[in-house]
Amino acid sequence: MRRTRTLLAVLALAAGLLAGGSSAVADDTPSGTLAADTYTWHNARIDGGGFVPGIVFNRSEKNLAYARTDIGGAYRWQEATKTWTPLLDSVGWDEWGHTGVVSLASDSVNPDKVYAAVGTYTNSWDPTNGAVLRSADRGGSWEKADLPFKLGGNMPGRGMGERLAVDPHKDSVLYLGAPSGKGLWWSTDSGVTWSQVANFPNVGNYVQDPTDTSGYAGDNQGIVWVTFDESTGTAGSATRTIYVGVADQANAVYRSTDAGATWSRVTGQPTGYLAHKGVLDAVNGYLYIAYSDKGGPYDGGKGQVWRYATATGTWTNISPVADADTYYGFSGLTVDRQHPGTVMATAYSSWWPDTQIFRSTDSGGTWTKAWDYTSYPNRANRYTMDVSSSPWLTFGANPSPPEQAPKLGWMTESLEIDPFDSNRMMYGTGATLYGTENLTNWDSGGQFTVKPMVQGLEETAVNDLAAPPSGGAQLLSALGDIGGFRHTDPTKVPSMMFTPPSFTTTTSLDFAEANPNTVVRVGNVDSGAHIAFSTDNGANWFAGPDPSGVSGGGTVAAAADGSRFVWSPAGAGVQYATGFGSSWAAAGGIPAGAIVESDRVDAKTFYGFKSGHFYVSSDGGATFTTSAAAGLPSGDSVRFKALPGTKGDVWLAGGASDGAYGLWHSTDGGATFAKLANVDQADTIGFGKAATGASYQTLYASAKIGGVRGIFRSTDKGVTWTRINDDAHQWGWTGAAITGDPRVYGRVYVSTNGRGVVYGDSSDAGDGGSGGGGGTDPTPTGACTVTYTITNQWTGGFQADVQLTNTGSTAWNGWALGWSFADGQQIGQLWNADYSQSGAAVTAKNVSWNGTVAAGSSVGFGFTGSWSGVNTKPSAFKVGDQSCTVA
Numbered sequence: 001m002r003r004t005r006t007l008l009a010v011l012a013l014a015a016g017l018l019a020g021g022s023s024a025v026a027d028d029t030p031s032g033t034l035a036a037d038t039y040t041w042h043n044a045r046i047d048g049g050g051f052v053p054g055i056v057f058n059r060s061e062k063n064l065a066y067a068r069t070d071i072g073g074a075y076r077w078q079e080a081t082k083t084w085t086p087l088l089d090s091v092g093w094d095e096w097g098h099t100g101v102v103s104l105a106s107d108s109v110n111p112d113k114v115y116a117a118v119g120t121y122t123n124s125w126d127p128t129n130g131a132v133l134r135s136a137d138r139g140g141s142w143e144k145a146d147l148p149f150k151l152g153g154n155m156p157g158r159g160m161g162e163r164l165a166v167d168p169h170k171d172s173v174l175y176l177g178a179p180s181g182k183g184l185w186w187s188t189d190s191g192v193t194w195s196q197v198a199n200f201p202n203v204g205n206y207v208q209d210p211t212d213t214s215g216y217a218g219d220n221q222g223i224v225w226v227t228f229d230e231s232t233g234t235a236g237s238a239t240r241t242i243y244v245g246v247a248d249q250a251n252a253v254y255r256s257t258d259a260g261a262t263w264s265r266v267t268g269q270p271t272g273y274l275a276h277k278g279v280l281d282a283v284n285g286y287l288y289i290a291y292s293d294k295g296g297p298y299d300g301g302k303g304q305v306w307r308y309a310t311a312t313g314t315w316t317n318i319s320p321v322a323d324a325d326t327y328y329g330f331s332g333l334t335v336d337r338q339h340p341g342t343v344m345a346t347a348y349s350s351w352w353p354d355t356q357i358f359r360s361t362d363s364g365g366t367w368t369k370a371w372d373y374t375s376y377p378n379r380a381n382r383y384t385m386d387v388s389s390s391p392w393l394t395f396g397a398n399p400s401p402p403e404q405a406p407k408l409g410w411m412t413e414s415l416e417i418d419p420f421d422s423n424r425m426m427y428g429t430g431a432t433l434y435g436t437e438n439l440t441n442w443d444s445g446g447q448f449t450v451k452p453m454v455q456g457l458e459e460t461a462v463n464d465l466a467a468p469p470s471g472g473a474q475l476l477s478a479l480g481d482i483g484g485f486r487h488t489d490p491t492k493v494p495s496m497m498f499t500p501p502s503f504t505t506t507t508s509l510d511f512a513e514a515n516p517n518t519v520v521r522v523g524n525v526d527s528g529a530h531i532a533f534s535t536d537n538g539a540n541w542f543a544g545p546d547p548s549g550v551s552g553g554g555t556v557a558a559a560a561d562g563s564r565f566v567w568s569p570a571g572a573g574v575q576y577a578t579g580f581g582s583s584w585a586a587a588g589g590i591p592a593g594a595i596v597e598s599d600r601v602d603a604k605t606f607y608g609f610k611s612g613h614f615y616v617s618s619d620g621g622a623t624f625t626t627s628a629a630a631g632l633p634s635g636d637s638v639r640f641k642a643l644p645g646t647k648g649d650v651w652l653a654g655g656a657s658d659g660a661y662g663l664w665h666s667t668d669g670g671a672t673f674a675k676l677a678n679v680d681q682a683d684t685i686g687f688g689k690a691a692t693g694a695s696y697q698t699l700y701a702s703a704k705i706g707g708v709r710g711i712f713r714s715t716d717k718g719v720t721w722t723r724i725n726d727d728a729h730q731w732g733w734t735g736a737a738i739t740g741d742p743r744v745y746g747r748v749y750v751s752t753n754g755r756g757v758v759y760g761d762s763s764d765a766g767d768g769g770s771g772g773g774g775g776t777d778p779t780p781t782g783a784c785t786v787t788y789t790i791t792n793q794w795t796g797g798f799q800a801d802v803q804l805t806n807t808g809s810t811a812w813n814g815w816a817l818g819w820s821f822a823d824g825q826q827i828g829q830l831w832n833a834d835y836s837q838s839g840a841a842v843t844a845k846n847v848s849w850n851g852t853v854a855a856g857s858s859v860g861f862g863f864t865g866s867w868s869g870v871n872t873k874p875s876a877f878k879v880g881d882q883s884c885t886v887a
Contacts, residue, residue, distance in 0.1 A: 169238065184244060241256065252273065286310065302329065305318050343363065370408060382442050407429075426453055437449075463505070510598065568608070587624060
């Protein structure tokens with residue numbers, strides 16, 4: 001795994017792509033165009049693929065656990081299925097930064113409550129301030145408290161924590177450690193409002209790199225953890241003793257003994273290190289602290305572990321190894337709550353030969369290691385690893401000892417023992433979340449089994465997508481950090497990422513439209529070739545030569561018949577070659593850095609775009625001419641594609657809010673473009689199988705249409721559009737790539753910046769649905785009556801039944817009932833009907849077996865939902881244009 005986490009699309013985002021969209025929280029979401037049919041959304045399974053910096057178990061309810069990611073949102077553990085459920089898919093385009101989670105807190109007084117501190121970058125890359133999200137239904141829905149500063153879920157130091165904490169006795173009290181010199185903050189009303197703790201004496205001073213002018217490595221990492229001593233409080237009263245970790249190598253730990261009224265530096269503490277974690281064992285009266293000389297999660301060359309006796313003030317160095325033998329910092333600190341004398345920590349920054357995990361059963365008096373040398377370079381492991389559920393975690397490596405494949409991990413900042421089960425431990429790495437359910441074998445001399453415990457948690461950043469029309473590959477993906485995958489079935493984890501040559505990040509890929517066995521990909525790599533070819537549909541690959549000067553992948557295009565390629569790499573101008581790149585030549589007439597694509601019919605026609613100009617080659621990429629087309633976006637935040645099956649049919653999406661922005665179409669090979677007036681903004685464009693009876697392929701776009709941000713579909717060449725996602729499924733920024741499936745009507749694959757590859761399947765049988773040009777919604781005529789009954793209600797949730805009666809004189813052959821909620825209610829699950837919700841507006845439609853409703857007959861459905869404040873019943877309902885009587 002690369003040490004520099006991908007900052008996907010930061011430059012594009014900073015360039016002004018962020019306009020329009022919906023909020024991440026239920027009570028702040030604008031209404032918009034309704035979806036015409038129901039989509040079911042899944043991930044193309046990779047299982048993991050990114051850094052998991054935090055795992056939080058609830059201390060009062062068994063099997064309630066959460067995980068946070070740096071750019072991919074938060075998740076809740078589902079014990080019945082041993083999977084994770086995403087909790088922040090509702091984050092919209094405008095607030096994409098709120099998919100970065102810098103801290104989580106689960107309320108032990110009321111386990112239904114959970115809090116998330118969100119924001120991705122503290123510098124200009126993230127346009128929005130941070131926020132604290134609060135949920136009363138375990139992350140099913142959220143309310144938001146905006147903060148007057150930014151938070152950094154993907155900033156240096158993000159593995160330290162947790163920065164957010166709930167008072168274990170008085171859960172209306174929360175504390176939040178802020179970065180950037182903003183200090184310590186607190187809330188006394190369960191996270192609704194926040195204010196700075198004015199008398200907290202130290203805002204932190206550690207920065208990773210003071211010379212960094214971008215603000216990324218040069219930001220003050222601030223207040224990094226908050227820990228309550230639960231032995232100093234009683235139910236309903238604020239906990240009196242609180243410890244706070246500060247990013248200050250000379251003054252790392254502070255304490256209050258009067259519930260936050262006053263604060264002081266803890267005397268006698270070690271100096272020269274940063275306190276990554278502070279975990280308190282209230283039974284034995286020890287505060288354990290894991291130290292590193294750096295903020296992590298990549299760096300750290302020295303560290304120590306200390307134990308502080310809370311009653312006597314005695315500090316004891318309990319480091320698992322001598323200072324002279326450390327080349328890493330410590331983190332991943334945890335205490336076994338069933339056996340509080342058992343403590344574990346990690347060597348989080350030990351990249352080679354592996355991470356290390358340490359365990360003590362005597363409060364740090366003595367330690368054992370997860371692995372040790374027998375005679376160098378041979379190792380003896382206290383564990384076995386089973387990655388059969390995610391076999392790609394070997395990275396296809398066959399290293400020499402002492403390295404092993406798969407590795408135990410790296411960037412192991414988070415490790416937690418289940419507070420109710422001493423045998424279960426989970427820990428995060430830079431690529432996945434591992435766990436074991438027989439941990440105590442460690443102590444009896446046996447081996448414990450480590451497996452991925454990551455299904456449902458998808459955390460890849462997606463750069464490009466391609467769905468070939470034939471061959472074994474249903475989907476090819478270009479990903480940050482782990483290269484990319486060939487999915488033959490999106491419901492299954494591929495056995496391996498793209499075979500060598502391997503790229504750290506794949507930036508672009510393409511296949512030959514008329515010969516999909518021919519595939520090309522380009523990417524970034526520390527050393528070696530930046531381009532690879534396949535002649536078997538992406539199953540196996542071989543490297544091509546780099547032209548002189550190439551420093552990164554850029555974009556690449558394959559001729560329609562696979563006979564030639566055009567490549568626009570970083571560090572060199574646009575290149576072309578016949579065959580598999582054995583001899584590259586510079587293309588003429590097109591600037592370096594241009595985005596390149598191929599015509600999907602004519603093997604000698606290629607296209608390019610750079611800084612508002614469109615370029616066309618008709619001689620296989622040797623020379624390009626500049627199109628006279630005007631009015632295109634002036635910047636380079638553009639994606640364009642040529643339509644399969646029709647020569648010269650090109651669609652271009654992109655732009656910025658301060659200039660031209662939208663979707664353009666050319667039918668003459670880019671000589672002219674027409675802007676679609678019904679599309680406000682668009683960032684991606686893709687094609688999929690045509691609807692039944694349609695002569696043109698289905699269009700898909702991540703766009704803003706009718707004032708609403710979403711994923712849209714058109715089956716009539718862009719004349720009309722249907723929003724196919726809903727406000728619960730937005731995934732932050734989706735502006736890198738999109739493609740329909742040429743073999744499955746309605747299926748669309750969507751890129752995200754941290755939630756992996758999302759794909760949707762439609763309930764539409766193929767007629768396109770209303771608004772898509774291929775069909776219409778049922779429009780019953782005649783009178784109707786609705787009975788809306790709340791059958792059950794609890795804090796934050798409710799259940800309702802709806803009965804719709806045909807009081808007219810003729811039967812209905814299909815129905816769609818619409819209403820609006822007055823108080824921000826959100827449907828969570830609905831049965832006996834399909835539904836869509838956008839903001840307050842809801843539409844419920846018949847399913848296949850209850851569409852016919854005779855005159856005088858009724859049809860019913862039910863749902864569960866969330867509410868906050870008040871739960872007013874809807875006052876008006878419509879079937880089509882017909883207003884119904886409300887009983």
